[in-house]
Amino acid sequence: MRFVDEYRDADKARALAARIAALCEPGRTYKFMEVCGGHTHTIYKHGLEDHLPPAVTLVHGPGCPVCVIPMGRVDDAISIAERPGVIMTSFGDMMRVPGGRGTFLDAMARGADIRMVYSPLDALKIARENPDKKVVFLAIGFETTAPSTAMTVLRAKSEGIANFSVFCNHVTIIPAIKAILDSPDLRLDGFIGPGHVSTVIGCRPYAFIARDYGKPLVVAGFEPLDVLQSVYQNLVQLAEGRVAVENQYARVVPWDGNPKALAVINEVMEPRPHFEWRGLGFISDSALRVREAYAAFDAERIFQIPGGRVADPQACQCGEVLKGVLKPWECKVFGTACTPETPIGTCMVSSEGACAAYYNFGRFSRDRVKEATRT
Amino acid sequence: MRFVDEYRDADKARALAARIAALCEPGRTYKFMEVCGGHTHTIYKHGLEDHLPPAVTLVHGPGCPVCVIPMGRVDDAISIAERPGVIMTSFGDMMRVPGGRGTFLDAMARGADIRMVYSPLDALKIARENPDKKVVFLAIGFETTAPSTAMTVLRAKSEGIANFSVFCNHVTIIPAIKAILDSPDLRLDGFIGPGHVSTVIGCRPYAFIARDYGKPLVVAGFEPLDVLQSVYQNLVQLAEGRVAVENQYARVVPWDGNPKALAVINEVMEPRPHFEWRGLGFISDSALRVREAYAAFDAERIFQIPGGRVADPQACQCGEVLKGVLKPWECKVFGTACTPETPIGTCMVSSEGACAAYYNFGRFSRDRVKEATRT
């Protein structure tokens, strides 16, 4: 498969790994955060850490869109889904995310009509086909998915589809990175920048990271060689004593992003003053809501939602994991009370969640697995 | 079971049969019509004819409420049932009655929501429990069931149940008997009068049969001894050279009927100028419709019904059977093209229909069966 297989080549990986090892100063350790959950998934799915020297550690950031949704919003979504005549539509990842009153799957079992879609356009299609129902799309994700949601709202408006609305939970990446950088207990040497988000926002918004915080950031693609190369580029910068924003993923990410996509977002949505992030608490200007002009498509305005805040479970340490302070396995309930089957925190749900990725793909000590698979 | 077992006693039947045989003038044959389908059912279910001498023949009249519904009305009912949001309710007997577009069962298979009920009150209950649906009760039957329908409409009104209506197909017995008496090809010696209908209308309305047509009529109950006794009473009248209306079923039928029931019918319903009877054609003043004052409960007014007349199938000889001109087995399609499984005429559907009763219970020649069951 083009643009896939060539970035999964084991020989090239070994060559790059040798370079990476060579770049590490003896006695020094390096911690890089991959901000994006897609990268976390890539790292575990392909066993990327097997190519890293012990001195390099990857830290999983807050970039899994599912993982940052607070429990209160899940409950709100369920409360909308349980109204008579509502069809809630959602990406499959959300199905097992626990709110205070169980998951979407539980709500479905109780009678709610919730359907999995692969695109907001599928939700719009369902609305078109069910004129007597109110079809709500549960919008989640960073700037990657926000333009799709916005485009879908525009299309609903232009087609005059009155029974479609969006429950908007879009978040923005920069405030989250800033919150991470500002957290006192963190030690990072650089960032692997989110590839898909950057397709939309471009590379310029990251400038403050190098300028104000003195950390390198390399925007990376999602194949394992992309990620490995971005580690390499981070190390090169450090070795050369400079910090900058670099674009490893230039084949896809334009330096200035996608202006049309940004315009579409801006047309339909506006920043929220505050939004709660799971584990991270309230972050200012970190999320988007539907603008007044599109109120007719805003589920938050159409339905009276409880809007309650639900405290994260006592045992949950997702916040620390999302900030990269704890490794997944260091959470007290990891793998015992909290498993992909019975997640306590959201990081255990999506395959982009750090805990789930670690549990599903890498739960065993790397050495033992390496030993076992030696041919 | 009281009022049941004592009227099914074989010894008493044999005694009565001996009296009946003794009353027959040698060389003369007797034909009595049981007007009511309930009697037809009793006759075949209990093998009553085995107690009758060959000189006495029972002729099955037009008193099966299902059998007289014309195909057009079945189609009308289906057309109502197929409207979105309608629940049609009906006695089970109607389920297999063929209209021009198949039966209720076929309509259900195509998607119509049709439910079997045992009482119009069950239909009202369904309306109460499904406020977002329009619940229609398919009302059929003679004066026996008309008061129940009327009472149910009154109850719906007093409870303010706005989603309930009646598709009224009630018919009246007297015009039907008159039509039979006026048909030129008929030879009858007397009538077994309908027991349940008479509970409501009493015995006076039959006076014209004795007075104007010179035939005896004995109102009879529904246990086999009741019917046998009414044959006896007919024969006694003939033997004594008199004709009168007699009431064999006095334990249940008051001579003046049930004035409350008549009042209730009259409150809610009024005679129709014409109504089509299956096989018999249009008969004046032979059916009931909902009065203007109860228009809100009249499905005929609420729904636009096609109201088309559907010609009976070419092969169908139900009219002749209903008039007692033909015995069921004399119909050309009896038991071959027309069976209870695939009825062409309605007489083959209900267990009160002459053809169905004959096919199900008595299809084989009586002598052969008698021979076989001799102990």
Add this chain to the structure above:
Amino acid sequence: MEILSDRPDLAKVDVSGVRRAINIGLLEGEDLAPGDWILIHVGFALSKIDEAEAKSALDFLESIGQAYEDEIAALRESMIEQG
């Protein structure tokens, strides 16, 4: 038959241990009491059974039955005499 106190138009009837609530609105004015027998049609009581009439009808049937048995007995006797 038992009359339900909370709904004067409903009565609970019992046929061989089978119970159903029946609308007795059509028997308004009749003097109904527990123990009465009624004729039921599609969930409505249509008529109260007249025990006296029932008895006289059965008496008639019995009498025929009796007469018949007498006759049969007579017939048998005559046959025996003949045989």
Add this chain to the structure above:
Amino acid sequence: MEILSDRPDLAKVDVSGVRRAINIGLLEGEDLAPGDWILIHVGFALSKIDEAEAKSALDFLESIGQAYEDEIAALRESMIEQG
């Protein structure tokens, strides 16, 4: 990728024989033509792939790979020399 004539905002994309209609409204202004590769996310094309950039990135990886193989070869030789 093929652009559907009847819906200018839709294109049919093909990945290894798997075809899906994709909304290309977010690439308005880009010069799209059949044969182009695009990045797809939740049914929308987000970006057109820049073949030149792709090639240069791969060239870099190749070069490292080549250098690595040279080194490995050199290492082997030196080991043989040592051994």
Add this chain to the structure above:
Amino acid sequence: MTTEEQVLERIERARRRKARVREELVTLAHGAGGKATRTLIEAVFLEAFRNPLLEPLADGAVAGGLAFTTDSYVVTPLFFPGGDIGDLAVNGTVNDLAMCGARPSYLSAAFILEEGFPIADLRRITATMAAAARAAGVDIVTGDTKVVQRGKADGCYITTAGVGTVAPEVRLSASACEPGDAVIVSGPIGEHGVTVMLARGELDIEADLVSDTAPLNGLTAALLDACDAGQVRCLRDATRGGVATVLNEMAEASGTAMILDEDAIPVRPAVRGACELLGIDPLYVACEGRMVAVVGGRSAGAAMEALRGHPLGAGAAVIGRVGEDPPGLVLLRTAFGGTRIVDVLVGDPLPRIC
């Protein structure tokens, strides 16, 4: 003019014609156990799958000393007085094996669950199944679970299959019935069907009735033991379609007449009362723990003794005999002293009773 006899002959020819489904869509009548069901099975399933073991359309297939059977259970309500879908599913398949003359060995159980079905109800059902299996002396050794979306099932459907062993000397068949045989039912009829109908609550009728669901393998073993070899001609559990349907199948397969005596047919008063009220005939009402046995006249006494000696056969009764004419029909001598035919059911759609 055609005579009645000529008409009857014409009818017989029509009845012998190959079954043909006239409907374009499946209707509830196709599941009611009467003529429509039979037609669907013959015209679609038998037509497609035809083979000698399937052909008799018996309770199960018997070959090489092995009996094999299956049934799906879709009863509503799932729980009813005297049982639930669980023991129905076990007893029903145990009984179909028993009716083949087999000793049931193993059962399978496949569940189709509707999203939203209470786990507690599932536990209750599986507990009943386990108890029923224990009572019948069989193990549930294999199974399957599927979950379908809400609105694609009705809580829980169970399909069981069963295998059992048949002794070489046992050869039961509907076609083996002979004139002179006794027709026996193992107890009062119709209790299961009436109980389930009333349990649905739609009829607003109450009665002190419980389902007769029970495993009959003990009873059939006792019966087969007690009778001379070959004297037990045929066994059938009188499920969907009731005793009347079973007897019609036997009459047709053997070309005999089944001649019943209404007075001899055991029906409990509450069943009779409910049937009178609803206008149905107990002969067509399903049992789930009663069987019809046709036994050679010579062993009829021994058979009755064996049945009456077993708790599940205490109410057994000889309800008639096999005659010669008219072939293929079931006749009833009524309590009233008359006679009638008891034909195959062409009933109105029944509630889902099994």
Add this chain to the structure above:
Amino acid sequence: MTTEEQVLERIERARRRKARVREELVTLAHGAGGKATRTLIEAVFLEAFRNPLLEPLADGAVAGGLAFTTDSYVVTPLFFPGGDIGDLAVNGTVNDLAMCGARPSYLSAAFILEEGFPIADLRRITATMAAAARAAGVDIVTGDTKVVQRGKADGCYITTAGVGTVAPEVRLSASACEPGDAVIVSGPIGEHGVTVMLARGELDIEADLVSDTAPLNGLTAALLDACDAGQVRCLRDATRGGVATVLNEMAEASGTAMILDEDAIPVRPAVRGACELLGIDPLYVACEGRMVAVVGGRSAGAAMEALRGHPLGAGAAVIGRVGEDPPGLVLLRTAFGGTRIVDVLVGDPLPRIC
């Protein structure tokens, strides 16, 4: 501070705990074939029915030279490229018997039909079933038909059960896998599952794919013939849950590690493309005509030769080997040169693919 090793030990203890259903209601996840399904089966069904034959929770039960199995089929859509619910229902049960090492003899077929289902579709399905049965050399010898009201099913559900005979020397078991054995798949994986997902039309994705549904009894017979006695350790058809689930069950039952080589796993490009597009892993996608075979190292060559020589095994591949450590896990050496665990699926609810 706890070390990673201590955490891992704690996790292992948690995993060994008795399965417990936490939900109060059945959810779609209980039918998806992953962990929730397994938990439901262990905590409810096995708990209620427990007996030595059921305990292994294998494809079927084997006792006394006889294999017995059942499955319900609720696939939607009923018709899809390469097959329909009919051949699925026949092949699925034939395959479960074959995976027991049995020669399939007889099938049963129980239908639950929704009121309104087209008779023409039923004829089409029964014709496919008949053809599939012929292809597999089995007879459908007994069956059942139920009709449920509209809205109480989804057109047509079929439950088949099967019996077959097992040669005395054949003893297959998931617990028999040993370090050094070869792990084989009989052909490219995931075609059935992807085909059905796409056939639902909801994803608006097209691909030139057909279901792999096929009867594997010929293939297993060839395999068993070719290998030394006892060398075929275990066979499993990779249905719901796919190859990954089957291998996890084997690893757990035998206390071994299954070590796979990603590069060696045959996946057709269209399957891979669709999986990339949908974000799913082909290792978890259902096949209906592919099996996983674990064969002793000594017979691996003969096994591959036998498989490749059969039309249904032409694409067979050795995809890995059985190792010792870590016990109970499936490991994958990725094409990228890394390693990862292939755990039991805890997926999102899948469409009904079987």
